[in-house]
Amino acid sequence: MTYCRRCRIIINSESTTHCPLCDQILIHHDSSENPETLFYEWGNLKKAHEHPSFWHIPMPISSKKVINTIFDFLMMGAFSAILIVLTVSIYAGNPYHLDIYIPIVSLFYSIVMLAIIRFYRFSLGAQWLMLLNTALFLIGIDLKNKVIEWSTSSGLLIIFGGVGPFLILQILWRYLKIKGLNMIAFIFLAISIALLSLDASLNGGVRLQGWSLFTFSTLLFFALLFLHLHYIAKIRVNFVPILQTKRDKGKDKL
Amino acid sequence: MHEFRPLTYQLDNTALIYQALVSKKESHFFRIAINLHKPVVIEHLQEALLRTLPRYPIFRTSLKRGLFWSYLEENFHYPRIQKDSQLAMGHNILRKHAYPFRLVVYGNRIALETTHLIVDGRSASQFLQTILCEYVALHGTLLTEDKNIIRAHTPFEEEEIADAYKSLLVVHHALPKPKKRSGQAFREPHRNKHPFGVNLIQYRLPLDKTMSLAKSYGVSVTVLLTAFYIASYQDRMFLLPPEHRFRRPIRVNNPVDLRQFFPSKSLRNFIGFISHEIDPRLGIFSFKEILEQVHHTMKRDLIDKHFHSFIGQNLRSEHIPFVAFIPLFMKRMILKRIHAKSMKQETSVLSNLGKFYLPEDVANYVRDVEFIPAPKYINKRDCSVVSFKNTLTLSISRTCLPNELEQFLYERLKEAELNPIVNSFHGYQD
Ligand SMILES: [Zn+2]
Numbered sequence: 001m002t003y004c005r006r007c008r009i010i011i012n013s014e015s016t017t018h019c020p021l022c023d024q025i026l027i028h029h030d031s032s033e034n035p036e037t038l039f040y041e042w043g044n045l046k047k048a049h050e051h052p053s054f055w056h057i058p059m060p061i062s063s064k065k066v067i068n069t070i071f072d073f074l075m076m077g078a079f080s081a082i083l084i085v086l087t088v089s090i091y092a093g094n095p096y097h098l099d100i101y102i103p104i105v106s107l108f109y110s111i112v113m114l115a116i117i118r119f120y121r122f123s124l125g126a127q128w129l130m131l132l133n134t135a136l137f138l139i140g141i142d143l144k145n146k147v148i149e150w151s152t153s154s155g156l157l158i159i160f161g162g163v164g165p166f167l168i169l170q171i172l173w174r175y176l177k178i179k180g181l182n183m184i185a186f187i188f189l190a191i192s193i194a195l196l197s198l199d200a201s202l203n204g205g206v207r208l209q210g211w212s213l214f215t216f217s218t219l220l221f222f223a224l225l226f227l228h229l230h231y232i233a234k235i236r237v238n239f240v241p242i243l244q245t246k247r248d249k250g251k252d253k254l
Numbered sequence: 255m256h257e258f259r260p261l262t263y264q265l266d267n268t269a270l271i272y273q274a275l276v277s278k279k280e281s282h283f284f285r286i287a288i289n290l291h292k293p294v295v296i297e298h299l300q301e302a303l304l305r306t307l308p309r310y311p312i313f314r315t316s317l318k319r320g321l322f323w324s325y326l327e328e329n330f331h332y333p334r335i336q337k338d339s340q341l342a343m344g345h346n347i348l349r350k351h352a353y354p355f356r357l358v359v360y361g362n363r364i365a366l367e368t369t370h371l372i373v374d375g376r377s378a379s380q381f382l383q384t385i386l387c388e389y390v391a392l393h394g395t396l397l398t399e400d401k402n403i404i405r406a407h408t409p410f411e412e413e414e415i416a417d418a419y420k421s422l423l424v425v426h427h428a429l430p431k432p433k434k435r436s437g438q439a440f441r442e443p444h445r446n447k448h449p450f451g452v453n454l455i456q457y458r459l460p461l462d463k464t465m466s467l468a469k470s471y472g473v474s475v476t477v478l479l480t481a482f483y484i485a486s487y488q489d490r491m492f493l494l495p496p497e498h499r500f501r502r503p504i505r506v507n508n509p510v511d512l513r514q515f516f517p518s519k520s521l522r523n524f525i526g527f528i529s530h531e532i533d534p535r536l537g538i539f540s541f542k543e544i545l546e547q548v549h550h551t552m553k554r555d556l557i558d559k560h561f562h563s564f565i566g567q568n569l570r571s572e573h574i575p576f577v578a579f580i581p582l583f584m585k586r587m588i589l590k591r592i593h594a595k596s597m598k599q600e601t602s603v604l605s606n607l608g609k610f611y612l613p614e615d616v617a618n619y620v621r622d623v624e625f626i627p628a629p630k631y632i633n634k635r636d637c638s639v640v641s642f643k644n645t646l647t648l649s650i651s652r653t654c655l656p657n658e659l660e661q662f663l664y665e666r667l668k669e670a671e672l673n674p675i676v677n678s679f680h681g682y683q684d
Contacts, residue, residue, distance in 0.1 A: 003293065006337075007298045007337050007359065007361070008293055008360060008361035008362075009294045009295070009297055009359055009360075009361065010293050010294065010296065011294055011295075012295055012296075012297045012298070020296055020300070020335070021335065021336060021337035021359065022294065022337050051360060144526065163437045230457060
């Protein structure tokens, strides 16, 4: 008779070399060691409910969480700083030229970004904050370094012309009482404005190519059509019940 | 040439939902565990399992997925006993030749994990009784014949693998539809643990004291414990922010073994439900009032007429001709939605297995018995009760981390002077 220390079971046959459950190599002890008394000693572990950590109390902030967050921030900050420094120096045509302020600014930028993501979880306000933060970052770099002209050339146009309309669309989603055909019209409008501004930013902010003007005019036509149908012809289609079911899925409270 | 074709079994009505729910990670296994006085001898247990398994054809199967339906197919692979490493509840039963149960061992504990795909709690405990009797017999104890226990050499009856719901098929046409339950019930708002896991808290109560307490109120033990459970759910509601506090009713279900109403020897699923409801929106219920509510609901619904309508409806939905031609993966999607919807209508479940019966000679080997419910992914909490000798074990498995409800239940039991002994792992307590 032998026993497995890991599984605390008895194995009768003497010829078995491995534990049938955990595959551990068995040591055939001398018979003076009685497994039952041996296991009994292990059984007298401290009872869980007498231990103070048993009754789990959820804490809003634990030291583990704080340390994790700090490490996250540092890692992300360092990573994005390296990335930004690299791109900026390549852009400036001088790979070995490193300014001291750019890493600091980019570190600050990435930390603020991460804080927004952590605390606001991509809510509408968080998206606005991120846009604003990025714009400020670009302007800040531009002001310090005369070579880089990101914000004036295309950055701000992309940010406020390309992404802004969609954020305004989200606000409309939230606060418009009747969400019917008018929402389709607003979607078209947002897309057309975004395309227009992207096209403008590609060409250095002044001239526009034909395609964006064409799409803008056609989408504007459709948008006006739907707006007419909704507000003047008063064909009221309501998407709220359809959207509600989708939103309920995510909301798992109560 | 003779071609070998293994037998197949159809899934019954309860199993249909469960076959939709199981996936690689989620196998809704419940567990019945037995703590012996001495460490397990592994060879004897393996031999006992090998002897027992042919007696229970429904256990000797594996789940197969066809084009339109899942089914159980005979499985002749060597059943392996596993080491009980954690309370993860189950394994990937979609693997080839995987058994729909597993027997896990650690130290003094033999635990059977199985699922409603094949059996309910009553039949699973019978299977475990058989294994244990064979195990004890292999130790050299001569066991006398006991007609309550199925031994490995007991002659097999065809009725044991029959679908018991189907035997009620004769009456189901003229039955009225059951009353619609109203709306969603309160559920634990905490999120599931990530990565997913099960936590357990057990209360061991002295059975005689609990019985006498129940007798002093004039109710049964199930009613008493359900009332405690509902009361602690009501306590838990006070922790919520005021705008969320009392927005939904609390509804706790009791599974009922239908064999007491419709005599059947079937060893497969045969359960019905009784649901108890209090609505804290109307005002705070005192314990006495909750007890009265539960008691009278039990009195009203514990009758075969109550279950007829539910079974009738379930069987009818199974026989809609159009449904048969929906491919399995779409059926699973639909069934998942139905399951989620029905889960949202209940707060939790308290299932009482009752007294775990073992013959006198076998009972001397056993210290106590535990019955641990399967993890619930939507309701977060499930509760089950089993009693053996003078210990009543109440186990709550939960999938979220905070355990406020368990603390309230502990206080409630303590106030009633039942002196619960609390465990957060199962097995060792002296
Ligand atoms: Zn081992």
